[in-house]
Every structure is written in C-alpha cells, then in structure tokens.
Amino acid sequence: MFNPSQDDVRRFFCGVHAKNQGNQPMEAIETLAGQWIAEHPEYHADLSDADAAVKRVYTGGDDAQNPFLHLSMHLSISEQCSIDQPRGIRQAVELLAARRDSLHDAHHEAMECLGRMLWEAQRAGRPPDGAAYIECVQRRATRD
Template identity: 60%
Template sequence: MYAPSQLEVRRFFCATYRKLRDRQPLSPMEAIAADWIDQHPEYHAELADEEAALAAVYSVEEGRTNPFLHLSMHLTITEQQSIDQPHGIRQAVELLAARRNSLHEAHHAAMDCLGEMVWASQRSGLPPDGHAYLDCVRKKATQ
C-alpha cells in the first residue's frame, strides 16, 4: 500500500493545481484531483504557493480547514466509489448524491463518516471499521 507523506500530498496538489492553471497535461489521478480542486476555488491561493503550503499548520483551534486533507478525502471517496470498496459504498454515495442533489455535497457528508472512522481507528488502535463507515453513509443517504 502506498502511503505518501504529508509533504508529498501537498506537493501533489500544488503541482496538480499548477498544471491545471497552466493547461498542462494531467495524469489520470491528477485529472481527478483537478476536478475537485476546480470545485474548491477557496483553496486556490493556498495551492498556488507551494512553499507556504509545505510549511502551513492547520489546527482545529485556529478554525482553518486543511485543504490538503479535504481534497485527499474527496480523492479517497472517488477511489472507493470506482472500486466499490468497502462493498456497497458506490451505491451509498450515489443514493446520498441523489438525496442531496449533488455529488459534491454527498462527498462532504461522506467525509464526516470517513473522518469518524479514521478517528475511531486511531483512538482504539484497531483497523478502520469499513462496515461502520458504510452504515454511516447509508444512514445519511436515508435521512
């Protein structure tokens, strides 16, 4: 399993934004990331300054959203949907998107579930609970 470092993730998104802005060819993963970057213009200034992005600290106390975490979660959910892992996530996110009338809003709702799963795993020391994650997304799709 590939586990990029924080700096690698930040460099990836900054480079993708630069390529998008300069209309350069994108790899398949960059193309997916570019779609989400396009939908988040509030992050463009941070993505444009790679040096500052590499040094930035995003703390909950400051109330700053971490654009790299946010965009990474969009990529994660997109990949999960494409391979339907955990099994059923594709349908759950599609139902959620239909319910919210927006794939983007569905992703934001699913991110709450994804973040909760990761937090619970880190707190307990147990592997991530894909079933609990899927149940959470399904619940949001039926509310």
C-alpha cells in the same frame, strides 16, 4: 503514491493546481484531483505556492480548514467508489448524491463518516470498520 508523506501530498495538489492553471496535460489521478480543486476555489491561494504549503501548519483552532486533508478525502472517496471498496460504498455515495442532488455535497457528508470511522479506529487501536462507515453513509442517504 501508496505511502506519501505530508510534503508529497501537498506538492501533489499544488502541482495539479499549477497544471490546471496552465492547461497542461495531466495523468488520470491528477485530472480527478483537479476536478475537486476546481470545486474548491477557496483553496486556490493555499495551492498556489508549494513551498509555503509545505511549511504551513494547520491546527484546526484558527478556523482554517486544511485544504490538503479535505482534497485528500475527496480523492479517497472517489477512489473508494471507483473500485467499490469497502464493498457497498459506491451505492451508498450514489444514493446520497441522488438524495442531495449533488455529488459534492454527498462527498462532504461521506467525509464526516470517513473521519469518524478513522478517529474511532485510531482511538480504539483497531482496524477501520468499513461496515460502520458504509452504514453511516447509508443512514445519511435515507434521512431527510
């Protein structure tokens, strides 16, 4: 899944949710995604119908958070930490998780940094700045 379409991503998470519900065996990436899905029961209804999920449009204006974007960011941060790429992200997220006493809360804070980095890169037409991303997570980890 190196360049999945929006439909692919939505079907992936819906499929993982279905496997979780049916106690079916999963591949490693599905198991990881399933753990984040379990942390977000508020998304289970959105994940229960893949065809409806593919058709749904999330505008951001109706206070409905896009569960697929949110879960994708959890999965991305997990993968970044597993390979420490960008270099230093694992330590920064671990420090933030220790300070917040919650990996889940740490991910949510790291998501804000990740989203900001991507938005700034896109707006400026330049590559994402991994160092700025890590600095943002580190700042959050060291403030009270």
